[in-house]
Amino acid sequence: MSEKVIVAREIPDAGLRILREAGHEVITLSDASQPPPSHGDLFSALPGAAALLTTVTEKIDAGVLGAAGRRLRIVSNMAVGYDNIDVEAATQRGITVTNTPGVLDETTADTAFMLLLAAARRLGEGERLLRAGEWHAWGPKQLVGPDVWGKTLGIVGLGRIGEAVARRARGFGMKILYHARSEKPGAEAELQAERSELEDLLRDSDFVSIHTPLNEGTRHLIGARELSLMGESAVLVNTSRGPVVDEAALADALAEGTIFAAGLDVYEEEPKVHPKLMELDNVVLAPHIGSASIETRDKMASVAAENVVAALRGETPPNAVNS
Structure with a gap:
């Protein structure tokens, strides 16, 4: 079943390809040359989305999660850390939060x-x-x-x-x-x-x-x-x-x-x-380039996308940080 997936910022093709090959509608809010999406951008884009793929630059709080509506099932963070996400609020709404450990x-x-x-x-x-x-x-x-x-x-x-x-x-x-x-x-x-x-x-x-x-x-x-x-x-x-x-x-x-x-x-x-x-x-x-090798960013994007695909299949994503 095709689902609406919001990608907050343009990620490497390795990740986008996984989402598209799974048959999902992928909407990217900002490309590589643009600043991160604002709260307003997220509020406007999220209604009806089943998944949100984020990076460390997006603050995903209870307000953003609420704006998404009941269809949102996963917030997949393309990072090891996930302090930018209100995990407690996500858990209360039954939304899975994932990260990308072990690849960077x-x-x-x-x-x-x-x-x-x-x-x-x-x-x-x-x-x-x-x-x-x-x-x-x-x-x-x-x-x-x-x-x-x-x-x-x-x-x-x-x-x-x-x-x-x-x-x-x-x-x-x-x-x-x-x-x-x-x-x-x-x-x-x-x-x-x-x-x-x-x-x-x-x-x-x-x-x-x-x-x-x-x-x-x-x-x-x-x-x-x-x-x-x-x-x-x-x-x-x-x-x-x-x-x-x-x-x-x-x-x-x-x-x-x-x-x-x-x-x-x-x-x-x-x-x-x-x-x-x-x-x-x-x-x-340095401008937050810790994981900025070609190979590692491809792996991070792939893992984040795989987490999304698993969740939308009804499976437990491999890198869930809540339950």
Whole structure:
């Protein structure tokens, strides 16, 4: 049976093809060159839809879910995180919420380690210097930063992505500390990782990489006090969710030299970035590209579409996060 499927933003053809081959009517609200659809756009498009395929940029609250009407059976989020969706409201309406776990771990880990290296070795600052025509010669004290090899990496949240980052760090001879709600004996054995309380991890790590989901317990997990525990040569990396870090406190810490540098791929109020961060040389800023490889975005789109197709067949989608 053909159903109406709303795709909030244009996704790779790999996903669209799955939806169309299943015989569904696919309506895409905004193409790749346009901003995300507004609440008004969603309210107008959703009545009569059986499925909504979203990305992290759409806020799907109780109002949006209510506007869809009784036919809506699934909200399929093309992301691992789903803090942009009111899961409780969806559950109350009998709407399944799904995500795309397991397909972007390695690519996001690549991004985290890229930011770690770039922040430590001042790559962004160096490129700006060169492009401005202000690099005149090699200098013995020019753009020096801390070594990565052999240092200590603290990982906050040792899930699949955190473990993938740890594997990369082992290739750099790094000692691995981790903070998580529960022990990870498999990771401890494979990666020689040591579990640590957050405060101890921050004090003892040369680099800290955040990989925890966003919830009320992790919002502003890293604030002014936590940053003050890190050393003046320490580097903070965040590829999880922006609000896990107090952005204003981070900007102050970077400006004051409380920590050496930071590498960020996510922000508290995306696409806005704290203006003070924009002025600082010792922070590398990426526009939420953690999963942005060709192969991974194709996989994410395919998994999101497969979740939709399963739900519309009356099956339990493979990646449901509620019941």
